[in-house]
Amino acid sequence: MRVSAWFIVGLGCLFLFAFSVLGVTLYRLQTVKAGEFAEVETTQTTRRIGIPAQRGRILDRSGHVLADCRPSRCIVCNLEELQQRGNWSNTVNAVDAAVDALASALGLERAVTREQVARHVARASALPLTVWRDLDERTFARFAERADGFPGFELAVRAERRYPYGTLAAHVIGYTGRGRPGGDEPSVAQEAGAREAHFFEELEMKGRKGVEGFYNRYLAGFPGQRFQLVDARGFRPRKRAGKELADAAADDVAPADGLDLELTLDIDIQAELERQLADVTGAGVVLDPRDGAVLAMASAPTFDPNTCIPHLTPDVYASLTNAPAKRGQNRAISESYAPGSTFKPITALAALATGWLPDDEYDCVGVYQLGEWKLRCWDYYGHGPLNLRQALEQSCNTFFCNIGSAIGTNALIEAAHDFGLGSCTGIDIGGETPGVVPDETWKRTYYNEPWYPGDTCQMSIGQGMLLVTPLQMAVVAAALANGGTVVKPYLHKKSGAESGRRVPFSEDSIELVRQGMLDVVLHGTGKKIASGLAVTCAGKTGTAEIGKGEMRRKNTWVIAFAPFEKPTVAIAMVVERGESGGKTVAPRVNAVFSRIFGRKEGGQRL
Amino acid sequence: MRAFLSKYLRIDVTMLACMLVLVYMGVRLIQSAGGARTSAALNDLWTVHAWTAAIGFVVYAVLTVVDYRKLLDWCAGPVFAVACAMLVAVLAFGAVRYGGRRWLWFFQPSELAKLAVIVLLAHVYGRPTDEEVAPRRFGWRGGLCGLAIFGVPAALILAEPDLGTALVLVPTAFIMLLAARVWTKALVTILLTGLLVAGLMLGTVYVAERQSRPEDKARIYSRIPLKEHQLKRLRVFLFPDRDIHGDGYNLRQARISIGSGSWWGKGLGKGALKQLGYLPPAVSMNDFIFAVLAEELGFMGCLSLLLLYLGILLSGLRVAWRCQDDRGRLLAIGICTLVFSHVYVNIAMSIGLMPITGLPLPLVSAGRTFLVVIMAALGLLQSVAVHGGAEE
Missing domain, CATH: 3.40.710.10 (DD-peptidase/beta-lactamase superfamily)
Incomplete structure (x- = not known):
């Protein structure tokens, strides 16, 4: 016979050798370096989202409330539900059009510009986009009736600062603006080092001027964080896939609410x-x-x-x-x-x-x-x-x-x-x-x-x-x-x-x-x-x-x-x-x- | 009738069992990969795959009981001719998908051509010879003939273009020609020269990429005859971490999927990277299905997969060993090498051991033509097991 048995044996050895190379490489990837890859995977598939802490009140020496928070009714848009195939701009267009439609249905003026929508889609698509803030009760009720016709939009209640005594001690108290609640000082986000880019938070009240500014960290507390899975395009996965992947939520950190600030003022x-x-x-x-x-x-x-x-x-x-x-x-x-x-x-x-x-x-x-x-x-x-x-x-x-x-x-x-x-x-x-x-x-x-x-x-x-x-x-x-x-x-x-x-x-x-x-x-x-x-x-x-x-x-x-x-x-x-x-x-x-x-x-x- | 059925008692059971388990794994993996998608067609792709496997199994069962010698006598030439004709036809009328003109409706002639080349080579070099014909068949004329048998279809496939499929013919044909000891010195020389050239090209790309000035890089690239998309793959192979959001994205995501699978995997259907779309859905069912498997079934799953393929390959070689006839041996060697090349290249490219070439994982990847073809090939192998012992 022309085809020798030794050739067949040699071929078998070649197969065995090649497969053991694959096996060893796989062993290295999947066991020795598995932790490394799991880390990379977590980094790219989860976003850490800040949970706002409640801002503390400001009191005078006998307990009169000089500053506290009131609920503010907002409408937010869950972008993933309006997500479109293809280019980013398709999604931006869809959200933009939906906001227009909702605006005319509620008789409101738009509060977000197209640029803001585009920026949100590009940078923070895992977070709901706040479309209107601080709505009055009637508009809120009207939206609640029609919400079914506007998929993706949802009611949300946020906190807003209030100064019950008006001008009283205005210069001492100061006021709040929008900012990162934890402040620009090193915060929870920075402590995580490399993963900072994956930390999102709604801009919340940040103290400016007066004791609101000076004691901002004391009043603001520490935002908590929850982990949100995102898909390859940065959106929250839709419900079907989300169900099987829900266990990442176990690592949530509750926010530490801000403390009340008692002043010496009378x-x-x-x-x-x-x-x-x-x-x-x-x-x-x-x-x-x-x-x-x-x-x-x-x-x-x-x-x-x-x-x-x-x-x-x-x-x-x-x-x-x-x-x-x-x-x-x-x-x-x-x-x-x-x-x-x-x-x-x-x-x-x-x-x-x-x-x-x-x-x-x-x-x-x-x-x-x-x-x-x-x-x-x-x-x-x-x-x-x-x-x-x-x-x-x-x-x-x-x-x-x-x-x-x-x-x-x-x-x-x-x-x-x-x-x-x-x-x-x-x-x-x-x-x-x-x-x-x-x-x-x-x-x-x-x-x-x-x-x-x-x-x-x-x-x-x-x-x-x-x-x-x-x-x-x-x-x-x-x-x-x-x-x-x-x-x-x-x-x-x-x-x-x-x-x-x-x-x-x-x-x-x-x-x-x-x-x-x-x-x-x-x-x-x-x-x-x-x-x-x-x-x-x-x-x-x-x-x-x-x-x-x-x-x-x-x-x-x-x-x-x-x-x-x-x-x-x-x-x-x-x-x-x-x-x-x-x-x-x-x-x-x-x-x-x-x-x-x-x-x-x-x-x-x- | 009894004699006919008793043939089934002589089949290689290991090979059959391994094949069935692999087909089952393929169906489940395609179901899992498709389940993450929104389109209904992709969700149900696994049923199509299962039906194709059923058709493939019928072909397998039939070929098992047909004596491969008679089959080779009747069919080797015509099948090769039909395959070549279809390759020409696909170039003329084929449908373009994924950057290549590869399909006649749902049929990929290039997959058939792989088997046709093996069959014809086995037929040409395995027939009994006498002293007179031997020097002609195994000398330089025979060598050139062998080169033509795989060279013509390879060239047609390369024109589609489908570099991966064309390249996979090379080791298969060369191993068969070497096994038949056709024009050995020249073929070994060609093989070594080819390896040398490939190595030099890779080295050149490496040197070019290390140049800091763009004009130096361009000057070096102008001297190597590779297309931009081929250069891209070599670049990704050499520097996998350089462009992780562009050219290197698929490989990186495949490696993350595989690595994050760890020992036991995340469970079938629970691979996060696939579900969340990081591993592009276009490749997760085909060329990168191994990454899905590695993520969901872990190192143990991968090891099982390797052992199942090894089961097929080693029992295939045992069939060749036992076979008392050159045609059977060549056929078995060719089929084993074909399966081996696909498995090795597919897994090696997924883990970054080889440049990316779009080759499916036999029996597992979605891809109807290749599934039927590979099952037919395994059917032929069984036929060798059944009939190869001695002349009846």
Whole structure:
């Protein structure tokens, strides 16, 4: 025979060898590297979808709800049910046409553009597309009746932010916009590293401004996640196939709801403070001088955060930012003003620390002369000889110019820094400005001019380049109230007070200045602060003149605290373009104090 | 009548059992692969496959009891002629699907041609010879004749174009010619040269792909006579991870399917990649059905499949061994090599051991012509088992 048996045996060996190569390769793929491939498979067939956490409420100190969530009725579209064969654009067209049809059936205007539909189909087709948000009850009911005629569309209820008190404490609370609920900080999604691209979530409420912004993560909680199988085109598989593949759902992670945020605010004080500022431009801060708790903080003019929900529209944005009103700006922390005479207690303390004696007198002749340069006292004829306490009571400019010049710039700057001026207080909302405590370098940098003796003089009476925020002045008032401790103001009740920092001035000096401030409200420029109050208070007025020529205007101030012996409230208030601290601001501070402490029997309202 | 029935007692039972199990697996896998699809025609494709298998089995049963020697005497020439005529006809009138002109209605002449080549080669080189004819039949003239017998249909198939089917004729024909010791030195030289050329081409593509400048790449490519889609397959073979969303997509998805099957698989009908459409439905029932099997039945399923094929192949070779006649031996060797080439190429390309060539998995892949043809071939093998012992 031509065909030998050995050839057949050889062929058999070839077959065996070839098959064992296949077998070994398969073994390597399916057992050794199986985990690797299973991982790849999971990555490409599952999308991790965020489950929104419920956002916490914001409460005042006694539990009044300043912000919470309400249900919002939405219509969503499950894209896979409208999925078309072929090109992506076929599906986009189908969804687009279905949205149009539904819009005319419900008599609504379209809320999603074709571009949004296309983007959703391309990037997040495993998520339902929200077609309308926040529908009224009637439209919702009408849709519910006709839903059968519109396959793929479905009702959904989402949460939307609500501020029950409207404008109350708007600047403190802030508002929410749309964003990734977990924030842009490293979140659950990033922790998973490579699989981040497969993490989808609906844009949810994200805090912006105020405590909504500062405590966003606290309020927002952590979104949970569920695992969604997707087909090769990124859609959820239709039901038939989905049934057999449902076991991926086992790995779902429940969301951790956000926590309620309890603030130190007292809505009664807050409302009164806002009422006093309602007709002017300005700001006020009420602190508890014992630990720095913010009892009220207001900025005028104000806005209603409900108008910022669900997100800022261009119109609302313009109304929040347009000058001069700048309704969205929290003037209490992000605007800085010259403090005027309210700075004089600090000048007085600096002088006492440098050796000025309480009984040393200075003769005010109505003008202070430094070479060619003159500074007029507000009393044209002069106050005559005054000691420190009297000078505070009369708010004598020449007196303080004199001691300021005597102790020198550095002592003033140091004292200002000791009271926390020139740096942020560290309050737990964003947007704080540090203000300015000028020195030689600063002036050189910003004005390219040397430091003149007149600058020291201006600074000692709180004018010139010195700039402070109302919150900083409230902290100064609190420090004078509590005997010299600079507190860190705070809004989140649970965060608690940090122990304050003592100013390096003797208790006697501080007591002398406090007495001076008591004289101010008893006999001096601030009589209207105390008028008719059930408790004794102390304070200091200020009237800072700024600008030149036509632009010349006065920002008027009061810092005050009460009760005098054991103060529980410290306040700073500024009103732009006022007449004087004593006339414009003092009555407003008086009203706030009245609200807190009540009025003397038979005491007359102003 | 008794003598006729007693022929069935002499069949190779292992081969029959392995074949039936494989056909059953094929039906279930096509059912599973088609079940994930929305179109009703694809959902029910498995019934079509089952009916075709039934027809194939009738052909198998008939061929088993027909003496292959008589069959070869009568049919070898005519079948070859008909196959070649149909290949010409398909080039003229055939329906174009999947980028090739391969179908006459539902019939693929190229599949018939595979069997026709084996039958004719067995007939030409296996007939009893005397001293006078032998030098002519097994010398250089015989060699050229053998090359023509598989070269003509291969060229026609290549023109469709269907490179995979054309190439699968090469090992089948060469093994048969080598077994018959036809013009051995020249054929071995041709074979080795062919392998060398293939290796060089692969090397050239590798070198070209490593060039950083596009103009260098283009210059190298201009020197090798390959079409763009062929180059593409070689590129995917050499660099499987380079273009996983484009050319390399199918292979990558097949490998993920196979790898994620692990030891025991996900269960029949539960392969996620197939169901969710990652493994393209166009290939999951045909060329890549092995990936579906590997995902759903796991390594154990794959091993079983390999053992079943090995069962057919080794019992086929045992049939050849026992056969006392050159025609039977050549026929058995040819059929075994044909089955082996398909199985090996199909699985090797699914796991990235070979460049992708569209070859079906015998008995398992959906594909009616090939199913009937391969069952007919196995029927011939049984006939060799039944009749090959000695002249009756």
